[in-house]
Amino acid sequence: MSWQIITQSLPIFLKAFELTLWLSCVGIVCSILVGIITSLVQYFKVPILGRVLTVYVELARNTPLLIQLFFLYYAFPVIGLKMSAQVCGIIGLVFLGGAYMAEGFTGGFAGVSPSQIDDGKALGMNDLQLARYVVFPQGFALSMPALAANIIFLIKETSIFSVIAIPELTNTALDLIGMYYRSNEYLLVLVIAYAIILVPVILLLNFVERKVRYGTFGN
Amino acid sequence: MEHSAINVFFAGNNFARILQGLWTSVWIAALSLLIGLVLGTLLGILRTLPNKTIRFILRAYLEFFRIVPTIVLLYLVYYILPRSLHINWPASWMAVLAFSLWVSAEFSDIVRGAIESVPVTQKESGQALGLSASQLFRYVLLPQAMQLELPATINLATRVIKTTSLLMLISIMDVIAIGQQIIEANNQQYPSAVFWIYGLIFILYFAIDYPLSLWAKRLAAKQKR
Numbered sequence: 001m002s003w004q005i006i007t008q009s010l011p012i013f014l015k016a017f018e019l020t021l022w023l024s025c026v027g028i029v030c031s032i033l034v035g036i037i038t039s040l041v042q043y044f045k046v047p048i049l050g051r052v053l054t055v056y057v058e059l060a061r062n063t064p065l066l067i068q069l070f071f072l073y074y075a076f077p078v079i080g081l082k083m084s085a086q087v088c089g090i091i092g093l094v095f096l097g098g099a100y101m102a103e104g105f106t107g108g109f110a111g112v113s114p115s116q117i118d119d120g121k122a123l124g125m126n127d128l129q130l131a132r133y134v135v136f137p138q139g140f141a142l143s144m145p146a147l148a149a150n151i152i153f154l155i156k157e158t159s160i161f162s163v164i165a166i167p168e169l170t171n172t173a174l175d176l177i178g179m180y181y182r183s184n185e186y187l188l189v190l191v192i193a194y195a196i197i198l199v200p201v202i203l204l205l206n207f208v209e210r211k212v213r214y215g216t217f218g219n
Numbered sequence: 220m221e222h223s224a225i226n227v228f229f230a231g232n233n234f235a236r237i238l239q240g241l242w243t244s245v246w247i248a249a250l251s252l253l254i255g256l257v258l259g260t261l262l263g264i265l266r267t268l269p270n271k272t273i274r275f276i277l278r279a280y281l282e283f284f285r286i287v288p289t290i291v292l293l294y295l296v297y298y299i300l301p302r303s304l305h306i307n308w309p310a311s312w313m314a315v316l317a318f319s320l321w322v323s324a325e326f327s328d329i330v331r332g333a334i335e336s337v338p339v340t341q342k343e344s345g346q347a348l349g350l351s352a353s354q355l356f357r358y359v360l361l362p363q364a365m366q367l368e369l370p371a372t373i374n375l376a377t378r379v380i381k382t383t384s385l386l387m388l389i390s391i392m393d394v395i396a397i398g399q400q401i402i403e404a405n406n407q408q409y410p411s412a413v414f415w416i417y418g419l420i421f422i423l424y425f426a427i428d429y430p431l432s433l434w435a436k437r438l439a440a441k442q443k444r
Contacts, residue, residue, distance in 0.1 A: 058425075058429060058432075059425060061432065062377065062381075062424070062425050062428035062429045062432055063381070063421050063424045063425050063428070064381040064382070064383075064384035064385075064424055065381075065384075066384040066385060066395070067384055067395065067417060067420055067421050067424060068421070070395070070417050071417045071418070071421060074402075074413050074417065075413050075414040075417045075418070078410060078411045078413055078414045079414065152285070156288040156289075157288070159288035159289075159290045159291060160288075160290060160385075162290065163388065170288070170290055170291060170294075173294075174294070177298065183298035183299070183302055184298075184299070184302070184303060187291075187294065187295055187298060187299070190291060191286075191287055191291065191295075194286055194287060194288065194291065195286050198285075198286045199286065202285070202286075
């Protein structure tokens with residue numbers, strides 16, 4: 001183990017760190033949006049579209065991200081769709097993450113007790129008001145544990161971007177190991193880099209989870 | 220896209236080779252699950268005991284695996300075993316080691332949660348009958364915990380199967396590595412082979428994982444009622 005090797009590699013790792021953060025943020029935000037829309041479509045049982053999205057959720061959840069990325073990056077150009085590695089990465093991550101988020105939100109919405117909805121109707125709320133004031137706030141609070149797990153999962157999944165040569169953390173470490181044959185040093189930096197991202201995220205999510213627990217009634 | 224590219228599946232022994240690659244992925248997943256579930260059950264039981272030191276160490280063990288992506292775990296084993304510890308195992312054994320440790324960490328948390336959610340009256344009734352601690356786990360807590368944890372265990376299995384897609388990265392001839400070879404060998408004749416081969420592998424993974432997730436979902440719904 002040599003400190004010099006580690007300190008020399010830090011500027012390169014810093015760039016990769018920023019890229020991992022950036023890709024994670026974009027991926028998570030888009031996944032949450034896709035997830036909310038998908039689960040609302042499923043909750044209100046929109047004809048046809050609801051079915052299509054169910055197929056999407058099952059396909060995305062039951063296949064590995066690596067093969068999804070290979071398909072986007074290597075197979076899509078054959079049918080004339082050529083995208084840069086980073087675009088493929090984001091699309092792949094959102095394809096996967098949107099499905100996981102949808103599943104989480106669907107679980108949360110299903111947990112809102114039917115009596116709540118009846119109460120809302122008794123107050124004269126329409127469907128949109130029910131969604132906005134009754135189902136969504138409580139369902140969101142109920143799906144918080146799933147949301148937190150998915151956020152952590154998606155950040156870790158960005159490591160798979162290394163297979164399509166996106167220079168994020170894992171790819172950078174492997175490149176350095178290939179060039180300088182110093183595996184211990186670079187792997188240590190790699191693990192620490194993931195810990196620097198994930199430990200605060202995990203702590204923050206635990207905190208938020210405890211806060212929103214009050215948003216659920218009767219539990 | 221030429222229609223004939225689908226012939227790539229049946230040319231030579233391509234289809235048999237893909238299935239052979241799939242078998243490699245399946246046995247590595249199955250063996251890792253087996254070892255991981257046994258080890259995870261032991262760690263899970265230890266985590267319900269009152270000893271604070273053991274609980275802290277095992278919690279740290281779990282958090283390590285929660286933080287480090289599986290792909291990095293594979294590389295840690297792949298580089299550290301031969302280079303620093305001078306252990307020269309075949310890559311498939313290293314994958315089994317990395318996956319087993321990861322499964323044991325995740326499963327220890329599932330087991331702990333399940334044991335803790337067995338109603339406390341069950342434990343007290345067992346104690347009132349004069350059961351020893353090991354009898355209590357063997358006859359009262361574990362059988363009930365196992366039933367509670369089954370859906371989560373199946374979901375963990377689907378994750379392990381999906382994670383076998385990373386095996387090719389440490390030069391194991393899994394289904395994707397063989398798919399790549401076939402694509403490269405046929406690139407001149409059938410440029411669209413890449414579409415069919417990766418499409419087939421996508422469907423193969425789905426065909427294994429989808430029934431398992433469906434089963435887990437049904438079980439979980441049944442338990443809720």
